[in-house]
Amino acid sequence: MAEHVILFAGPMGAGKTTAIQTLSDIATVTTEAANTERHVVDKATTTVALDYGEITLGDDEKVRLYGVPGQKRFDFMWTILKERAKGLVLLVNNDSPDAVAVAVDYLSNFGELVESGCAVVGVSRRDIARYPSTDDYADAIAAAHPGAMVPVFTVDPRDSAQMITVLLSLIANLKEDVSL
Amino acid sequence: MTSIHQDPRAIELGAFALTELRELAPSLVFATIVTDDGFELVHAPNNSFEVGRFGSMSSSVQALSEAVTRELRIGDSSYVVIAAEKGHVLQLRVPGHPLILAALFDTAETLGKALASSRRSAERFGAQLSSTLN
Numbered sequence: 001m002a003e004h005v006i007l008f009a010g011p012m013g014a015g016k017t018t019a020i021q022t023l024s025d026i027a028t029v030t031t032e033a034a035n036t037e038r039h040v041v042d043k044a045t046t047t048v049a050l051d052y053g054e055i056t057l058g059d060d061e062k063v064r065l066y067g068v069p070g071q072k073r074f075d076f077m078w079t080i081l082k083e084r085a086k087g088l089v090l091l092v093n094n095d096s097p098d099a100v101a102v103a104v105d106y107l108s109n110f111g112e113l114v115e116s117g118c119a120v121v122g123v124s125r126r127d128i129a130r131y132p133s134t135d136d137y138a139d140a141i142a143a144a145h146p147g148a149m150v151p152v153f154t155v156d157p158r159d160s161a162q163m164i165t166v167l168l169s170l171i172a173n174l175k176e177d178v179s180l
Numbered sequence: 181m182t183s184i185h186q187d188p189r190a191i192e193l194g195a196f197a198l199t200e201l202r203e204l205a206p207s208l209v210f211a212t213i214v215t216d217d218g219f220e221l222v223h224a225p226n227n228s229f230e231v232g233r234f235g236s237m238s239s240s241v242q243a244l245s246e247a248v249t250r251e252l253r254i255g256d257s258s259y260v261v262i263a264a265e266k267g268h269v270l271q272l273r274v275p276g277h278p279l280i281l282a283a284l285f286d287t288a289e290t291l292g293k294a295l296a297s298s299r300r301s302a303e304r305f306g307a308q309l310s311s312t313l314n
Contacts, residue, residue, distance in 0.1 A: 029247050029251060030247065031240070031243035031244055031246075031247050032243070033215075033216035033217040033218075033239060033243055033278070034215070034216045034217060034278045035217055036183045036184075036185065036215050036216075036217050036219050037217075046217055048216070048217050048218060048236075048239045048240050048242075048243045049239075049240035049241075049243045049244045049247070050244075069240075071218075073218060073232060073233070073236040074218070074236050074239075074240060076233070076236070076237060076240075077240060
């Protein structure tokens, strides 16, 4: 059975925990703590170590899904988990201030995955904020990582079909990467 | 509403708790009290440690230990120990509050004494905080 480790990263409130819960075939492992920064993102809890889930695609492809905390003060968890990741799903909430710059900044922390074409971007909350567009993200990412192919999708992390599309797109890129 | 890690009454009581911990356990190298999501209430002593980073790591370690106990259905996590060559890190919850006490001891302290001292400080701090804030 082929196995992949996929990392879900992005700012607090982008929907990483929800996306993993939506995708996972198993009960997810979560590490939620009371959120002290309610003035920054108004949600009761926040991930402080990792989220974990699993999904089996087809008959023989198991994907381990790891979510990392969004806040930079937990970036040691990014370092630990990206070492074992084969691909990256970056989620960005479109209603955050300067969302495109946030996406580019987060991607810069996962440069190796981005440069090797093993990253996709999911833009959430586009029903709340229509702009920036996915093209705005794609242009900024192309400028920051010339030559790297990073697909950008509009996603609702609660929507299973949308999240599976994102995941399959990423895994298709991983296979191309392996075949090179 | 002021977050607990910015409440002057909590900070004062936390500083007192860490002073007391140092008196109970002279081999204490460093200690901090942080919120569940890693914001520092207080630390002692002031030194070159990257305080914020240690606090964030304590928050992650606490959450991971609780995820493991939840997964294995073995009840609540009482404390976490990281035993290393040149010291040991011990951390536990402050009873009744969304706070974690994390401490680094050198190897002169036995783990048992470090645990007893930390537990006592955390319990007293928790009780004092409850009576002050309520």
